[in-house]
Amino acid sequence: MKSVMACQGISKSYGAGDILERVLKRVDLELFEGQASVLVGPSGSGKTTLLSILGCLLAPSEGQLLIADQTVNFSDKSSLTEVRRKKLGFIFQHAQLLPFLTIEENLAIVGRNAGMEDMDIKQRLDGLLQRLELKVMRYKYPAQLSGGQRQRVAIARALLHRPSIVLADEPTAALDWNTGKTVVELLLEQARLEKAVLVVVTHDTRMLPLFDRILTIADGLLSEQRQTAAVENTFYTQP
Template sequence: MSSDVLVCQGISKSYGEGEQKEQVLSRVDLTFQKGQASVLIGPSGSGKTTLLSILGCLLAPSEGELIINSEAVNFKDKSSLTEVRRLKLGFIFQHAQLLPFLTIKENLVVFARNTGMQADDIEQRIQLLIERLQLVAMAPKFPSQLSGGQRQRVAIARALLHRPSIVLADEPTAALDWHNGQTVVELLLDQARVEQAVLVVVTHDVRMLPLFDRILAIENGIVQVKQNVK
C-alpha cells in the first residue's frame, strides 16, 4: 500500500475572470507521506492560506485534483467535504478557536463525539492526550482561563483526538512568544509523528524551519520543495 496520504495534482487557484483574473496558485504538485512534517512558508499574499484551505477541503481548486488516502476529493459535494474534514483531517488555527462556552474537557468531548468515536475510546484518548500535552490540570477550566500556549496545546489535542491522517496548522505560533511557540511546535511535531499523521504547518517564523522534514516555499503561487537536512 502506498505511503502517500495526501497528493496534490496540478492544483491551481485563481479569482476573477479576464483582465481581473488573479492567479493565486499555479499547478501545485505535491505528495505528503505518512508521518511527514512539512512547513509552508512564504511572504504575505503568496498563497499559503489558499493552499492550506484547499488541502483542508475548505476551498475548491480552480483546476487539479486533491487525493486523500487514494481517493479523489469531490469538491462539488459539500456534504462529502464535511465528511472528509470530520474523519480524516485535524486543524489547528492561529488563535486555537476553542469554543469559549465549553471547558477544555468539554471542547474535546464534543469534537470527539462529532467524529463518531465511542464513549470509552473518547475517555481513553482524551486522558492520553491531555497527559502527553500536560493539560490534566486545565481540563475543567474554560479557554479564557488559559494562556495562549496552553490553548494551542488544547488545539493540538483536539486536532489529533480522532486519529486523523492529516493535520493542518495555520500559524499556530503567531500569537505566542518564541519560547512558547517553540514548545508548541515541538509538541505538535512529536505528537504527529507518534500518530503517524501528515503534518503541514504554515508559519512566518524561520527559526522553526529546522524542526521540520521539509520546507515548502511558496511565492507568487508557485511551490518549491526543499528537503531539510537534520
C-alpha cells in the same frame, strides 16, 4: 512510505475576466504518513490558500486533491464534512475554542463528530491531556487559560480523533519564541506518533530545522528546498 495526500495540478484563481488573479499555479505535491512539512513564503504568496484546499475548506479552480488515493469531490458538501470530521485536524492561528464549553467538552465534541465511541473518546482525551500537560485544566473554560495553554488544547483537539492529516496555519504567531517552539515540538511529536501527515504554515524561519521537508511558495509556485541548505541559510539563534 505510504502516500496519504496528493495535489495534482492544483490552481486557484479569484475574480473573473480581465481581473482574474491566479494565486496558485499548478501545484503538484505528495505527502506521506509520519512526515512533517513546513510551508513558507512571503505574504500573499498562496500559503493559506493552499492549506485551505488541503483542509477541504476551499475548492481549487483546477486540478485534483487526493486523500488516500481517493479524489476529493469539492461539490459534495456532505462528503467534505465527513472528510473534515474524520480525516483532518486543523489548527488555526488563534485556538478558536468554544468559549462556553470546558476544555474537556471542547475536545469531546470532536470525537463525537468523528463517530468515536464514548469510551474511546475518554481514553484518548485522558492520554492527550496527560501528554500535553493539561490535566488540571480539563474542567476550566478557555478564558481561564494562557495563550500557550489554549494552543496546546488546540493541538489536542486536532489530534483527538486520530486524523491522518494535521494542518496548522501560523499556530505560534501570537506566542513568544519559547512557548511557540514548545507548542510546535509537541505538535510534531504527537503527529509523528500517530503517523499523520503534518503541514505547518509559519513565518518564523527559526522553526525550519524541526521539520522533515521545507516547502516554499512564491508567486503561486511551489518548490522544495533541501533541508541542509535551508537550515544553513535561514536558521539563526534567538538573541
